[in-house]
Amino acid sequence: MGRTAGDSWIEKGHMSTTQIHTEIDFTQARGKQRGHLAIPYSYNLGGWANLLIPVSVVSNGDGPVVLLMAGNHGDEYAGQVAILKLWREIEPGHITGRLILIPCLNPPAAHAGTRLSPLDGRNFNRCFPGDAAGSPSEMLAHYLSTVLFPLSDVVIDLHTGGRSTNFLPCAHMHLVADKTQRRTMILATEAFLTDHAFLYTDVAGTGLLPCEAERQGKIVITTELGGGEPVLARIHRLCQRGLRNVLIHCGVLAGQEQTRSALKLPPVRWLQALDRGDYRFAPESGLYENSVELGEEVRRGETLGLLHFLEKPDRDPVPVVAHSDGVLVANRGPSLVKQGDCVACLAHDTDPRTLP
Numbered sequence: 001m002g003r004t005a006g007d008s009w010i011e012k013g014h015m016s017t018t019q020i021h022t023e024i025d026f027t028q029a030r031g032k033q034r035g036h037l038a039i040p041y042s043y044n045l046g047g048w049a050n051l052l053i054p055v056s057v058v059s060n061g062d063g064p065v066v067l068l069m070a071g072n073h074g075d076e077y078a079g080q081v082a083i084l085k086l087w088r089e090i091e092p093g094h095i096t097g098r099l100i101l102i103p104c105l106n107p108p109a110a111h112a113g114t115r116l117s118p119l120d121g122r123n124f125n126r127c128f129p130g131d132a133a134g135s136p137s138e139m140l141a142h143y144l145s146t147v148l149f150p151l152s153d154v155v156i157d158l159h160t161g162g163r164s165t166n167f168l169p170c171a172h173m174h175l176v177a178d179k180t181q182r183r184t185m186i187l188a189t190e191a192f193l194t195d196h197a198f199l200y201t202d203v204a205g206t207g208l209l210p211c212e213a214e215r216q217g218k219i220v221i222t223t224e225l226g227g228g229e230p231v232l233a234r235i236h237r238l239c240q241r242g243l244r245n246v247l248i249h250c251g252v253l254a255g256q257e258q259t260r261s262a263l264k265l266p267p268v269r270w271l272q273a274l275d276r277g278d279y280r281f282a283p284e285s286g287l288y289e290n291s292v293e294l295g296e297e298v299r300r301g302e303t304l305g306l307l308h309f310l311e312k313p314d315r316d317p318v319p320v321v322a323h324s325d326g327v328l329v330a331n332r333g334p335s336l337v338k339q340g341d342c343v344a345c346l347a348h349d350t351d352p353r354t355l356p
């Protein structure tokens with residue numbers, strides 16, 4: 001909080017300015033603009049190629065600036081579909097302030113059906129704050145960190161579990177230290193109208209998009225809307241309803257904000273997985289059998305899944321067990337697992353308003 005946008009990359013010694021070109025005016029122009037972020041890169045048949053990231057800005061009067069993104073990981077499609085719909089539907093008359101839409105941050109990965117970028121092998125969500133002179137993923141992370149986050153009040157980054165993980169569909173957030181920022185993020189997370197809201201911690205590295213946006217004091221809204229290769233109709237509906245409601249909640253989109261009680265739904269159930277032990281990893285490679293359904297309650301010591309060994313049929317399967325009582329919020333997608341893959345996440349009831 002209270003630091004300027006450029007701090008992080010100056011600290012890292014990345015003093016160069018962005019190489020990304022755009023014809024979009026993100027700050028002054030009114031109405032509806034559509035264009036691209038052009039990221040220079042080379043491949044064998046394209047020495048002066050550009051990776052084009054579609055971007056639209058819809059602006060009308062004074063109000064919040066909301067940056068809405070999906071496709072951070074290519075194989076997470078529900079949010080990309082939801083933003084593509086808004087791209088075509090939203091007109092300046094629906095907006096107060098400015099809405100910046102990026103349906104897909106990682107088109108090469110989305111086309112390939114992969115989590116990582118096929119251009120540079122990077123996980124985009126580990127590239128922040130980025131590098132102006134780095135790979136395409138690093139250049140885009142740098143552009144978001146130094147150009148788009150600083151001009152935004154709200155940063156929305158829509159995820160699912162992709163092909164690797166199944167999630168109990170939820171909006172989720174970090175327990176940010178600043179209490180004012182945290183309170184606003186709790187309300188925005190609840191505005192997504194999911195049955196579950198989830199406080200998570202980073203067990204797999206640093207450099208996440210939400211961490212950089214949070215560090216800049218932004219209201220950050222993120223989701224994990226299911227997962228797996230097929231995207232069910234109910235997940236699309238959940239994503240699109242939640243996204244619209246969040247935009248209304250933030251004051252950028254006209255309309256009546258919905259609440260769960262008005263929809264005759266029970267109150268949101270807040271869950272947290274803030275200890276590393278809540279995340280269970282495969283002790284060796286094998287064929288993983290999920291033994292518990294998402295949303296099921298388990299007791300400490302209970303088996304969450306079994307590792308089988310195709311090459312050793314006589315060998316007893318190895319159980320992956322719960323280290324505490326909890327609710328299963330995420331489990332393994334593909335049956336094939338490598339040693340060290342996260343195969344389960346257990347969460348615990350919490351009230352984020354009472355946490356220190």
Ligand SMILES: [Zn+2]
Nearest residue numbers: 073076159160
């Ligand atoms: Zn993701």
